[in-house]
Amino acid sequence: MSLFEQRLQQLHTQLLDKKVSVAELVDQSYKRIGEVDGKVKAFLKLDEEQARSAAKTLDGQIASGGSRGLLFGLPAGIKDNIVTEGVTTTCASKFLSNFTPVYDATVMRKLKEAQAVSVGKLNMDEFAMGGSNENSAFHATRNPWDLDRVPGGSSGGSAAAVAAGEVYFSLGSDTGGSIRQPAAYCGVVGLKPTYGLVSRFGLVAFASSLDQIGPLTKNVEDSAYVLQTIAGHDPQDSTSANVEIPDYVSALTGDVQGLRIAVPKEYLGSGVDPQVKAKIEEALRVLEGMGAVVEEVSLPHSEYAVAAYYLLASSEASSNLARYDGVRYGVRTDNANNLLEMYHMSRSEGFGPEVKRRIMLGTYALSSGYYDAYYLKAQKVRTLIKQDFDQVFEKYDVVIGPTAPTTAFRIGEQVGDPLTMYLNDILTIPVNLAGIPAISVPCGLVDGMPVGLQIIGKALDEATVLRVAHAFEQNTDHHKQRPQL
């Protein structure tokens, strides 16, 4: 059995008892990557030298009885929009193929302090724009459950690497569903924390009012451990919440007796695959059987979420991506004759088609004359969506539905149809607009492909989200199923 099948606590006991070394864990990671990554293609960059030297240091610390961090010795993969000192951070864009950061993102610093070992950088949709990994400028990642299907996105590499057993856990980022949707498609656990809980310092900005970093793991308990490590106030991120961080692991009581679950009728309506819907209903019955109370509610503004998101996220992106000019950042064109041509050609050559589409949409929505009709209107819709959730949370502890309307689609199936692609996020986007936390946990297979159950909570109430997810996991075996590679 792979060492990565064990829970974090079991692995820690073995490390402490010297039954296994960090060097062996890192070995196992690279061995598995060697075996399967030619097929899955989750990685953009491996950092073997640095990982092996970190393993040596950590094993030395065990030998001398030194202290152990929360994630001691665990091989991790990092989405390639999280900056890593001395290791290229490309955002899967040709434009940033030459970018080697001189500092670590706050989450990287925290992972290092907790003594996790980064083995490499993971593929994604360019600048996190996409839901399939087909927008990576380098290559498409494949779903470990069916190599002809997408892993989801934009954190597709992060989800596929965990599902394929290449790393123990990974970090992704979620702007409109980018952790939860790939987690659902690949049959792993993906958590998007409350906006502001995890520092965005060193996360390459896409849509700054929505972006959050979170963990992808094989089980909920490990998700709680990684969240414990990366959450917390950071003076370097002005939107970071200055709140006390609870003990997420001790919140996993296994008890949902009397818990009030709201199921929005909009989340199980038309557009949701009937077989996916059946899996969600099965999961709700499991929770009911454990003593939870399940009731139908309405989130009436849900249908406007995708439209509002694509205006707001694209507007923010058009501003954030203005910095890529071939001077301060980015690969500069060789073909320009003057300064303006240089800006123009560097951007034209450097960005892929989806990034260009969003920059154009965002620039249009922000331009004078259209600002009120599009950007401002979308901001108002955002408030209405948040108020929908506020009302439901007055009476209920969590909101539950599917993470995505279908299972993973085939590679190539939706590339020519951006609108269909955007609609895959219809159930995850409202959560980002409201700034609240949500987790996706495996809840069964449909035609051999994983389905994700989405559990949404109140702002800063990750503890309840994790508790419900963990209780569900304890009473089911879905999270133990693995793809055959």
Ligand SMILES: NC(=O)C[C@H](N)C(=O)O
């Ligand atoms: N970035 C995300 O969270 C995913 C979303 N599919 C987008 O393309 O914007």
